Amino acid sequence: MAVSFKQVTKRFADGTVALDHLDLDFELGEFVVLLGPSGSGKTTACRLLAGLEQPSSGRIEIDGKDVTNVPPRFRGIGMVFQNYALYSHKSVFENIAYPLRIRKVPAADIERSVRDVADLLRIGDYLKRKPAQLSGGQAQRVAVARALVWEPAICLMDEPLSNLDALLRLHMRTELNRLHRKLDKTFVFVTHDQEEAMTLATRIAVLKDGRLVQFDEPKTIYRKPANRFVAEFMGRPAMNTIDGMVEGGVFRAGAVACPVDRSDGPVTLGIRPEQIELAAASTPGAMTLTVDVKEAVEPDTLLIFQNSGGNAITLRTQANCDAIEAGQPVSLAFPKSALHYFDARTGQRVE
Amino acid sequence: MTTTAQPSRGQILLDRGASLPLILPATLLVLVFLVGPFYYMAYTAMTDLSFANPDQNGAFIGFDNFRKLVREDTIFWGSFWRTIRFVAIAVSIEFVIGFALAWLIWRYVERQRLLTTLLLVPMMLAPVAVGLIWRLLLQGDFGMATHYLRAVGLLSQSSAVFSTPSLVMPTIIAIDVWQWTPFVTLIILAGLMSMPRSPFEAATMDGAGPWRQFFDIMLPLLRPIIALVLLLRGIDAFKEFDKVFIMTGGGPGTVSELLSIYAYRVNFKTWNLGYGAAVSFMVYLVVLILCSVFYKAVYWKSADQRAQA
Amino acid sequence: MSKSWKILAFGILACVLVIALTPYVWILLTSFKGRLDILSPQPTWFFTPTFANYPAVFIDKEYLPLVFNSLIIACGSTALSIMIGAPAAYVFARTDFAGKEDLFFFFLTTRMAPPISIAVPLFLFFTTLGLTDTIYAVVIAHTTFNLSLVVWMMRGFFAEIPKEIDEAAMMDGRSKLGAFVRVIVPLAAPGLAATAVLCFIMSWNEFLYAFILVAFEGRPLTVGIPGLITPHGTLWGQVAAVAVVATLPIIVFTFLVQKHLVRGLTFGAVKG
Numbered sequence: 001m002a003v004s005f006k007q008v009t010k011r012f013a014d015g016t017v018a019l020d021h022l023d024l025d026f027e028l029g030e031f032v033v034l035l036g037p038s039g040s041g042k043t044t045a046c047r048l049l050a051g052l053e054q055p056s057s058g059r060i061e062i063d064g065k066d067v068t069n070v071p072p073r074f075r076g077i078g079m080v081f082q083n084y085a086l087y088s089h090k091s092v093f094e095n096i097a098y099p100l101r102i103r104k105v106p107a108a109d110i111e112r113s114v115r116d117v118a119d120l121l122r123i124g125d126y127l128k129r130k131p132a133q134l135s136g137g138q139a140q141r142v143a144v145a146r147a148l149v150w151e152p153a154i155c156l157m158d159e160p161l162s163n164l165d166a167l168l169r170l171h172m173r174t175e176l177n178r179l180h181r182k183l184d185k186t187f188v189f190v191t192h193d194q195e196e197a198m199t200l201a202t203r204i205a206v207l208k209d210g211r212l213v214q215f216d217e218p219k220t221i222y223r224k225p226a227n228r229f230v231a232e233f234m235g236r237p238a239m240n241t242i243d244g245m246v247e248g249g250v251f252r253a254g255a256v257a258c259p260v261d262r263s264d265g266p267v268t269l270g271i272r273p274e275q276i277e278l279a280a281a282s283t284p285g286a287m288t289l290t291v292d293v294k295e296a297v298e299p300d301t302l303l304i305f306q307n308s309g310g311n312a313i314t315l316r317t318q319a320n321c322d323a324i325e326a327g328q329p330v331s332l333a334f335p336k337s338a339l340h341y342f343d344a345r346t347g348q349r350v351e
Numbered sequence: 352m353t354t355t356a357q358p359s360r361g362q363i364l365l366d367r368g369a370s371l372p373l374i375l376p377a378t379l380l381v382l383v384f385l386v387g388p389f390y391y392m393a394y395t396a397m398t399d400l401s402f403a404n405p406d407q408n409g410a411f412i413g414f415d416n417f418r419k420l421v422r423e424d425t426i427f428w429g430s431f432w433r434t435i436r437f438v439a440i441a442v443s444i445e446f447v448i449g450f451a452l453a454w455l456i457w458r459y460v461e462r463q464r465l466l467t468t469l470l471l472v473p474m475m476l477a478p479v480a481v482g483l484i485w486r487l488l489l490q491g492d493f494g495m496a497t498h499y500l501r502a503v504g505l506l507s508q509s510s511a512v513f514s515t516p517s518l519v520m521p522t523i524i525a526i527d528v529w530q531w532t533p534f535v536t537l538i539i540l541a542g543l544m545s546m547p548r549s550p551f552e553a554a555t556m557d558g559a560g561p562w563r564q565f566f567d568i569m570l571p572l573l574r575p576i577i578a579l580v581l582l583l584r585g586i587d588a589f590k591e592f593d594k595v596f597i598m599t600g601g602g603p604g605t606v607s608e609l610l611s612i613y614a615y616r617v618n619f620k621t622w623n624l625g626y627g628a629a630v631s632f633m634v635y636l637v638v639l640i641l642c643s644v645f646y647k648a649v650y651w652k653s654a655d656q657r658a659q660a
Numbered sequence: 661m662s663k664s665w666k667i668l669a670f671g672i673l674a675c676v677l678v679i680a681l682t683p684y685v686w687i688l689l690t691s692f693k694g695r696l697d698i699l700s701p702q703p704t705w706f707f708t709p710t711f712a713n714y715p716a717v718f719i720d721k722e723y724l725p726l727v728f729n730s731l732i733i734a735c736g737s738t739a740l741s742i743m744i745g746a747p748a749a750y751v752f753a754r755t756d757f758a759g760k761e762d763l764f765f766f767f768l769t770t771r772m773a774p775p776i777s778i779a780v781p782l783f784l785f786f787t788t789l790g791l792t793d794t795i796y797a798v799v800i801a802h803t804t805f806n807l808s809l810v811v812w813m814m815r816g817f818f819a820e821i822p823k824e825i826d827e828a829a830m831m832d833g834r835s836k837l838g839a840f841v842r843v844i845v846p847l848a849a850p851g852l853a854a855t856a857v858l859c860f861i862m863s864w865n866e867f868l869y870a871f872i873l874v875a876f877e878g879r880p881l882t883v884g885i886p887g888l889i890t891p892h893g894t895l896w897g898q899v900a901a902v903a904v905v906a907t908l909p910i911i912v913f914t915f916l917v918q919k920h921l922v923r924g925l926t927f928g929a930v931k932g
Binding site for chain 3: 370373374376378380381384387388391392395452455456459460464466468469470471472473475476477479480483484485488490492493496498499529534537538541542545579583586589590592593596597611614619627628631632634635638639641643645
């Protein structure tokens with residue numbers, strides 16, 4: 001069971017192009033995360049797959065069948081909404097049972113299926129309540145249960161965790177991971193939170209302005225971002241990207257100067273904050289910058305430097321920084337193996 | 352495991368184009384029973400149709416009726432200006448009193464439910480019943496209100512309100528105020544209740560006194576609702592018929608003949624339907640203008656809210 | 661200081677309440693008065709009540725069928741306008757299409773149309789159809805003006821239900837239409853009930869359309885009222901009895917829908 005978007009474009013009535021010739025294929029059993037900032041088209045892609053919207057052009061196939069014009073109820077897809085969309089006049093049990101009732105499943109089977117999925121999501125004790133009597137986390141679980149109870153082949157989740165508080169979100173993340181391992185279903189998960197994407201996805205599709213920027217495993221996305229946008233979007237704090245020039249094997253930009261294996265010319269240098277090293281002033285290739293702000297994020301410390309070019313450079317370290325104060329000069333080194341290069345003009349990754 | 356079933360044509364029809372069959376019956380009903388009559392009225396207004404005179408069997412006479420109405424019909428203009436005065440005075444008084452009451456309730460009453468519900472009684476009564484009630488109260492020989500008005504000297508011993516021409520319109524205005532002030536109170540109160548607190552708190556911190564807060568913050572915040580109340584009341588008052596019809600029937604003479612009563616008289620007393628249609632058309636025209644102003648005001652407000660969302 | 665202001669405010673409100681309610685209380689009392697008590701030039705607040713007025717007018721003068729006519733007209737036009745208007749309101753709340761706001765305004769004008777302007781052509785129209793002097797004519801006329809009330813009010817109630825509920829129902833296996841009928845309508849039931857009650861009130865209270873369209877057979881209570889008033893010797897006890905019967909159910913209903921009244925009276929523009 002494969003899902004594929006073929007040259008899918010979605011243009012809304014007001015003229016906004018939400019998706020621009022999207023091509024995306026994935027297989028059964030994957031946990032695909034659609035990741036991007038707001039307005040990137042990730043939610044639109046999800047709703048197109050659900051059948052809640054129709055593409056302006058292009059086709060969507062499920063299992064080789066063209067479903068572009070098939071209404072939602074014939075697609076075999078379950079969905080969890082950001083605001084849960086529970087039926088407030090029905091009990092939790094009836095909310096979960098609803099897809100089965102529509103499909104005229106015998107009452108005994110409904111009872112069993114609902115109990116099973118409720119136990120799986122640990123909401124078995126709340127089945128008699130009304131949605132208004134549930135906490136955010138419980139309502140979320142009911143929504144997931146309703147999407148899964150009739151065993152659709154694909155389960156869509158549109159920013160399902162964004163209405164939960166931070167702790168609960170971490171917890172639900174773990175639960176979803178567990179669920180995916182156990183059920184072996186296709187999950188399509190929309191989020192703007194890169195950390196959620198990294199922890200949940202088997203593959204992440206990064207979208208920007210309605211286009212697919214990169215579609216890869218999380219670690220590849222992190223380690224080999226396809227362009228400057230992905231590099232800056234993934235990781236907290238974001239990757240440092242510094243515009244500068246290479247002259248005689250040395251990259252220079254303001255106070256930054258480090259040896260690189262590149263020919264001369266303009267380039268954007270990228271390095272993740274956690275890969276910048278604190279070095280002794282005597283280390284070859286080390287540079288000295290002044291600490292602008294120091295933030296302790298125990299057990300880590302963030303040191304933010306103001307480069308003369310105007311760009312800030314952030315360093316994240318677990319080393320003891322008690323001695324370092326704002327305004328003090330510090331020596332840094334950029335290890336060659338940690339460097340990413342991006343085309344100064346297009347922002348594309350260059351090896 | 353559920354697989355993707357192949358839907359039939361009919362099933363797909365339930366999903367696509369579902370809007371049209373939902374909205375069509377309503378549109379048709381209005382077209383047939385409202386827009387149709389409207390155009391028929393416009394057409395009739397250009398004929399000499401009359402049920403009273405067999406010679407006038409509905410020949411097309413162009414704008415003659417309107418010409419006569421505008422240029423020669425002093426009774427029409429009398430009732431037109433009478434109606435305008437009625438609307439302007441009644442709605443103004445209702446607004447001022449209604450606003451003051453709403454403010455009092457908002458400011459001083461914590462449990463408003465029972466009070467507002469009781470206040471609603473006059474406006475929920477059928478206008479015909481209201482007319483009837485006041486006709487009884489103001490009856491010349493044994494009316495309860497007549498008795499007390501005489502007792503406090505507001506009315507001379509021998510006269511009755513509805514037979515004293517100079518008192519008829521003021522009385523009708525007073526009764527309209529009695530019936531509809533609660534409406535203004537209710538809507539303005541809803542507006543006051545939905546006002547955010549923070550601008551008032553900010554103004555207090557900025558050193559604005561109660562009067563400044565009233566004029567600089569409360570009135571601007573309430574502006575859309577005030578516009579709404581004035582327009583709704585204006586439109587309804589302009590159409591006023593039931594109460595006056597029951598209480599005075601337009602008399603004595605024509606001193607209380609409002610536009611809709613005049614239209615009724617031309618149509619159903621003299622059965623001069625062509626001319627009556629022209630009168631009706633003028634009434635409709637004024638209401639339509641008020642109505643589109645109302646819609647602009649409301650629509651402008653909702654557009655505002657959309658921008659905030 | 662503020663205490664005495666509060667007392668003053670309550671004093672004013674109490675006076676207002678007395679002025680607002682006394683006329684109605686008077687008609688209520690009058691309906692239980694005998695002839696002499698009514699005609700007494702000195703207002704009589706305390707008297708021996710009689711129940712004779714009610715049977716006199718409803719049985720002897722045969723006003724009872726008018727009550728049923730009023731009921732049938734109000735129920736019929738309410739049911740019709742809800743059945744026709746609620747689906748349209750749903751479309752207005754959910755779908756975007758060219759000219760939507762214009763069509764919506766068009767529905768508003770149906771409410772605002774002065775009855776005196778529309779009643780004449782409608783009267784001629786129903787005469788051609790042979791429907792004048794039947795209950796159907798009034799039911800249809802009342803439906804046209806109640807329809808816009810339904811469309812305007814229900815649009816607001818439907819819009820308050822998140823769009824995702826429709827979508828969830830569709831993902832759960834409903835068609836678009838099925839989602840509306842099986843999920844959205846039950847969810848909007850309280851609003852629907854309030855709207856229905858308001859429609860009932862509007863129709864029950866309406867006079868002019870009914871007065872012009874039916875003179876005898878099928879006339880509702882409001883149309884029966886003017887017939888009781890004669891230049892001389894009006895039987896005010898009986899008039900009062902009719903007025904009470906014509907208004908009491910409405911007052912009860914008002915208490916029921918008080919919460920939604922503001923929205924209804926402003927066509928959904930103010931939530932209240």
